[in-house]
Amino acid sequence: MIKRPEFEEVAENLKEIRYNVKNAVAKYRDPAEHVDIMAVTKTVDPEKINFAVSQGILLLGENRVQEYLSKKDFYDKKAQVHFIGHLQTNKVKYIINDVTMIQSVDSLKLAGEINKHAAANGRVMDILIEVNIGDETSKSGISRSSLFELAKQVSELDSIRLRGLMAIPPIGCDEGVFERMRELYNELKESYPHKSVDTLSMGMSGDYELAIKHGSNLIRIGTKLFGARKYLEVL
Numbered sequence: 001m002i003k004r005p006e007f008e009e010v011a012e013n014l015k016e017i018r019y020n021v022k023n024a025v026a027k028y029r030d031p032a033e034h035v036d037i038m039a040v041t042k043t044v045d046p047e048k049i050n051f052a053v054s055q056g057i058l059l060l061g062e063n064r065v066q067e068y069l070s071k072k073d074f075y076d077k078k079a080q081v082h083f084i085g086h087l088q089t090n091k092v093k094y095i096i097n098d099v100t101m102i103q104s105v106d107s108l109k110l111a112g113e114i115n116k117h118a119a120a121n122g123r124v125m126d127i128l129i130e131v132n133i134g135d136e137t138s139k140s141g142i143s144r145s146s147l148f149e150l151a152k153q154v155s156e157l158d159s160i161r162l163r164g165l166m167a168i169p170p171i172g173c174d175e176g177v178f179e180r181m182r183e184l185y186n187e188l189k190e191s192y193p194h195k196s197v198d199t200l201s202m203g204m205s206g207d208y209e210l211a212i213k214h215g216s217n218l219i220r221i222g223t224k225l226f227g228a229r230k231y232l233e234v235l
């Protein structure tokens with residue numbers, strides 16, 4: 001393991017995040033509940049990502065297929081990889097055997113493609129449905145009004161396992177938006193008691209404590225862990 005000053009910063013950042021997560025859980029949730037911390041890797045070098053893994057990060061979040069394919073061979077295999085970015089149907093085949101969850105499913109077309117490739121590879125893919133909780137026209141995710149119809153269709157696909165919901169609440173939005181996600185998640189859990197709905201993926205660098213307050217059990221952290229990203233990107 002190469003020692004670099006910016007790696008020490010990652011260790012410090014992670015310590016702070018863990019401390020804040022622990023406090024938020026103690027304050028707002030059942031202390032027995034677990035919150036997973038995902039490291040969001042876009043624009044970050046594999047060595048730095050592997051350093052985070054050496055510090056106990058077991059979950060990596062990928063946004064772009066191309067970038068992921070160029071970096072994945074260098075990743076420490078101890079960590080699982082989830083795809084969290086917008087996914088074009090024609091790219092599903094490139095990631096189907098490497099990721100353990102696709103969090104950004106927002107159409108039946110995409111779910112069908114994932115199902116097809118998962119079946120062809122003899123596996124079942126865990127997915128989350130991404131909800132456009134802020135009703136932002138520019139953002140991906142399914143609308144709240146269409147969520148349960150999509151959930152029903154997805155749950156009928158044999159090579160997909162619906163594990164829960166993902167959302168990106170708008171920056172600076174009302175707390176009620178986070179609470180709405182918790183309600184949708186609870187409703188989904190009740191609708192599919194026989195399925196393994198157990199994941200609410202919500203909360204990033206700027207709002208993870210608020211997300212935990214409102215039921216998130218998987219937070220996705222980029223900037224607060226690795227520092228500012230190397231270039232500006234369109235989500």
Ligand SMILES: *Cc1c(COP(=O)(O)O)cnc(C)c1O
Nearest residue numbers: 040084204205206220221222223
């Ligand atoms: C970039 C990204 C994150 C992390 O964002 P930060 O604000 O840097 O923590 C989380 N989720 C998704 C889907 C992202 O694209």
